[in-house]
Amino acid sequence: MTTLDQATAQRIVDRAMPVIGHSVNVMTPEGIIIASGDSLRVGAIHQAARQVAKSCAPVVITEQEACRYTGTRAGVNVPVEVGGKIVAVVGISGSPDKVLPFADLVRVTAELILEQASLIEVSRQRRHQIENTLLALLKGEPVSNHWLKQLSIDLSKSRIAVVLEASQPHLPWLTDITSLARDLERVEPEALVIQTPDQKVVCFFIEKSPKDAMNAAIARLPKNIAVSASAATGAAFSNNLKACYESAEATLQAAKQRFQAPARAHYETYPMATLWRSLQPDWQQDQLTQALRPLLNHARSDQYLKTLRTFIHSDGDIQRCAAQLHLHRNSVRYRLKGIEALTGWSPFRLEDLVFLYMALESNHQLVQLHNNIK
Template identity: 85%
Template structure:
C-alpha cells in the first residue's frame, strides 16, 4: 500500500508551484498538512482535506466560505488516488476562478509522483528480500523453492561467482549495491549481485566462462573503483550458490599468495590451492606451518620460498625454474637441497613436494612472484 511521507509530499509542492504560480498544500487523508508552499502551515489541521477524503470529491472554497473550515483558505482541494485508494489530498490556494484551471494538472502530478514513489518502495523491498535470501543461501541456510520462485531466482541454472574486494581498506567503496543490481537486471535478468557483511561484492552469472564473468562484473563497477580492486572467479555449480561463492573466495585468497594487486584470478589456475583453502583447515594448517617454520625463520627465507614456488609452478622442472629465476640450474638445485635440509621434506620427492605445497598455501605470508600483468 502507498503511504505518504513528508519528503514525497514536498516533491509534489516543489514540482507544481513553479508551473502554476500558486501556493500548493499536500495533506494526509486525516487532514494534516505535511507539505506546503507556506512553511508556517505545515503540521496544521486542514478540515476541508478531511471532507475531501471522506467524500472522495473535490471541495472548492471561496473567500466567504473559508471561515467555515478550520485551517483552510480559499482555493480548491482534490483527492489524490493511487491504486484505487485515496492516499492524499492536494490543495491550491487562491481564488477558485483562478486556480481551478490548474486543479487537474496538480492532481495528476501528485498521483504520478506518488506512483513513482510506490514503485521505488516496492523495488527497494524486493531488493532487500533478495539480499537477505542470498545471504541465507551463502550461509548454507535452507530457503524454500516457493520463496525462490516468488523472487524469480532459478538456482537450477549453472552459475559462476565473481568475488571483488578493495585492495586497501581506506579506499572509497560502494555503500549500496541496489543501483548496481538494477542496472545488471536490465541486461542480464538471471544475474545476481550482493554485498557481503565484510564488504565484498559478489556477482553470480549464468552460463558464462570465467573470463567473460570477470569482465561482466568489472565493467559494472565505477571507473574510479575498477583499478583499485582485486577479483576472482570460482567453479560453476547448479543449486549451490554457497559453493560458487566459497570457490571464488578461496581462489582470490590463493591468488594473493602469488600475485601483486590488482589481482585478476580464476579457480582453474590453481584448483588444488583453491580446494585446500576452501576446506578452511584448522589444526592441519597449524601442523603444516610448524613444519615450514625453520624455512620461514631462515635469513634467506624469501629466496627459498620464491625458489620453491617457482619450482612448483614449473612442474618440478629444474631447467624451467632456473630460466624463470635467471639462475643456473645448479643454483636452483642447491637452493632446493637447502630447503630439504631445513625442513626435512625433499622437493625432489612427489609426496614431499605435495606436503611443501600445502604448507606454502597454509602460510599467511604472501610471496610476490609475479605482477598481475603476468597472470593468465
C-alpha cells in the same frame, strides 16, 4: 499499498508551485496538511479535504465560502487516487477562476509522484528481501523453494561468484548497493548482488566465463572505485551459492598474498592455494610451514626454492626443469636431492612433491617476505 509521507508530499508541492505560480497544499484523507507552500499551515486541519476524500470529488471554494470550512482558504481541492484508492488531497490556493485550470495538472503530477514513490518502495522492499535471502544462503541456512520462486531466484542454474573488495576494506565504499544491483540486473536479469557484513560486494552470474564475470562486475562500479578494487572469481556451482562465494573469497585471499592491490585472480589460477585456504587449516598449516623452514634458513635458499618451483611447474620433468633453469640435468637432480636432505620430503616421490607444493602455496607470504629480506 501506497502511503503518503511528508517528504513525498513536499516533493509534490515543490514540483507544482514553480509551474502554476500558486500555493499548493497536500493533505491526508483525514484532512491534515502535511506539506504546503505556506509552512505555517503544516499540521493544521483542512476540513474541505475531508469532504473531498469522502465524496471522491473536487471541492471548489470561493472567498465567501472559505469561512464555512475550518482551516480552508479560497481555491480548488482535488482527490489524488493511486491504485483505485484516495491517498491524498491536493489543494491550490487562489481565486477559483484562476486556479481551476491547473487542478488536473497538479492532480496528475501528484499521482505520478506517488506512483513513482510506491514503485521505489516496492523495489526497496524486494531488494531487502533478496539481500536477507542471499545472506541466509551464504550462511548455509535453509530457504524454502517457494520463497526462492517468489523472488525469481533459480538456484538450479550453475553460477559463478565474483568477490569485489575496496582498497580500504574497513571503509564503506558503496553507499547504495541497491543502485548497483539495479544497474547490473538491467543488463544481467538473472544476476544476484549482495554486500557482505565486512563490506565486500559479491555478484553471482549464470553462464559466464571467469574473465567475463569479473569484467561485468567491475564495469558496474564507479570508475574511481573500479581502478583500485581487488576482485576474484570462484568455482562454478549449482544449488550452492555458499560454495560459489567461499571459493571466490578464498581465491581473493590467495591472490592478495601474491599481489599488491588491486589483486585480480581466478580460482583456476590458484586451485591448490584456494582449496587449502577454504579448509581454514590449523595444525595442518604448521606442518607445512615447518617443512619449508630448513630451505628458508639455508644459505642457498634462493637456489633451492627456485629449483623446486620450476620442477613443479615442469610437471616433475627434470629435463624440462633443467632447460628452463639453463642447468645440466645432473645439477637439477643434485639440488633436488639437497631439498630432500633438508626437508625430509623427496621431490622424486609424487606424494612428497604434492606436500612440498602445498607448503609453497600455503606459505607464499612467508616465502615472499624471506625473498624481500634477502
